[in-house]
Amino acid sequence: MPRKVSARLAAVLAATALVLSALVMATPASAASLTQVTNFGDNPGNMQMHVYVPVTHTAKPAIVLAMHGCGGSGPDFYSGSEFASLADRYGFVVIYPTATQSAGFGNCFDTWSDAAKRRGGGSDPVSLISMINYVEQHYNGDPKQVFATGSSSGGMMTDEMLALYPDVFKAGAAFMGVPFGCFANAADYPPTTSKCTGGSMTRTPQEWGDLVRQAYPGYAGPRPPLQLWHGTSDTLVPYQLLQEDIKQWTDVFGLSRTPTSTDTPQAGWTRQRFADPSGTVNVEAYSVQGAGHSLPSSGMAGYAIQFFGLTGSPGTTPPTGGAGCKVTAAVSSWNTGLTENITITDTGDSAVNGWSLTFTLPGGQTITNGWNASYTPSSGQVTATNESFNGALAPGQSTTIGFQATHTGNTAAPRGFVLNGATCAAG
Incomplete structure (x- = not known):
């Protein structure tokens, strides 16, 4: 039979437990966590917003808008991609939006409606800009260091945001996306029969480029560079659309469609770069041999962040100018x-x-x-x-x-x- 603990010993143990409890409660969290934000501003897309702010970051951190694929969510993309761990390393803030609209699939970013194809027209793009403004106002985010990235539907929205808001974004990285303006309307969006993703969508470079120029008429400022990723065995969003994407953005930048360099940064990856006469790379395209509709895979987010120029150390002030x-x-x-x-x-x-x-x-x-x-x-x-x-x-x-x-x-x-x-x- 167990011995009884004396009343005095019990009191000592209880007091010790209280002290330990207090110490635990007083200890600050050692790691950041995903936080949901409500009432972040104008939200015509009825979207949800989560934000990840690393423990160590610069006084005015860069902002990365990271967007999921159809059927996913912001928290899913947070846990299933490497952007949060890279934020811990390099000190930028990540916005993880959740799309709620549907055009055959559920939770897709609206890249098909007329409203979504016009700057300030409404729908998801306006909601996403509200999220960026919120982070700038409440987390001191740097408005000169805003980037977009995403997978599938999120990759499509990356093209969209850079076309509609070239003055907001500094660069983008689209995984398995399509050119801006590819979808005619909701009926043209997968899984229904889609001219865009049906495998035969072709336009001239100027036709693709004109769609971007018409999205923000009269804009004459700098355009954000774009990194494109696609698997050669992708059947849901055919690999051929990578070439259409290249047509669009090289035309927007006034570049030749002949790459200025081609290399293999990792086995199975072919990278083409399209630079202007000064050597600045404005379009970068990765073909991933044998990959299906499954990007980004390990290591790819790091290449995106490097393309953004965010691979300096957090908490330090790099040289400016x-x-x-x-x-x-x-x-x-x-x-x-x-x-x-x-x-x-x-x-x-x-x-x-x-x-x-x-x-x-x-x-x-x-x-x-x-x-x-x-x-x-x-x-x-x-x-x-x-x-x-x-x-x-x-x-x-x-x-x-x-x-x-x-x-x-x-x-x-x-x-x-x-x-x-x-x-x-x-x-």
Whole structure:
């Protein structure tokens, strides 16, 4: 038979339990959680809003609008994608909207109605803009660092938002989407017979481009770059639509449909980049060999965030403007090879803790090996990321990185150096 606990011992145990309970309750949460927001503003799409704010973030964090596919929800996309974990790493805020409309499937983002195809016309796009405004007002979100991404229906809405609100978004990444204006109306939306997703939708580049230009008549400002992803075995949203998407956005940017670079950043991924004469990549398209209607898969969200320029460290102030960083490049060449050393200097007033330096290699140059940084891809627009020993730069401090490369005659130095999203002055 168990022994009785004395009244005195029981009192001590009870008091200890109270103290431990108080300590637990007083301890702040160590991880962020998904939070639902109601009454976020004008909501003609009758949408729901969830937001994820990482524990560590910048004073004015970037905003990523991350949108689910048909039949899903914001919380589903939060738990089933990598954007929240990337937010923890890089310090941006993620909005996870839930669509409630239906055009055959349930919970689809409205990319078919006339209202949704006009700036300020109503429906889901207006609700999404309200969510962005809410985060800017209540979480001090940076209105100059707003991005859109999504899968399937959410990928389609990514194209839509960039067409309707080019002045709001800085860039987008659409997974398994379609060109803006592809759906004629609700009757043209899957799973019913759809001309858009039926496998035979073709328009000229100018016809596709005109649909974007007509969405915001008279707009003459900069357009947000767009990253596109599609599986080659996608049967629900046929792979052929990736080419139509490329037609649309290269026409919007006035670019050739011949890629300025093509590479394989990972096995089974073919990446085509379409850059302007200055080397700025405005359209980037990934073909994922053998993938069906199942994107994004592991690692893809990271490439989207890198495309957005959000891979600096959270909680630090990166250099801003040309005066914040300086880059000096020195090239030594021979026959078909060259060696290049690049010196990066923080000329701003704040420290850089973790950096990514992007630049564009001249045509015909391919990196074969490098030092003091990791380089991806090996040609075209390259991103060099710091090693563990050289990620911190105090104001006035420099670090030197370098690589060997092959060339086909052009031995010029790279151009367009950008450090953590800030354009650097040439040394």
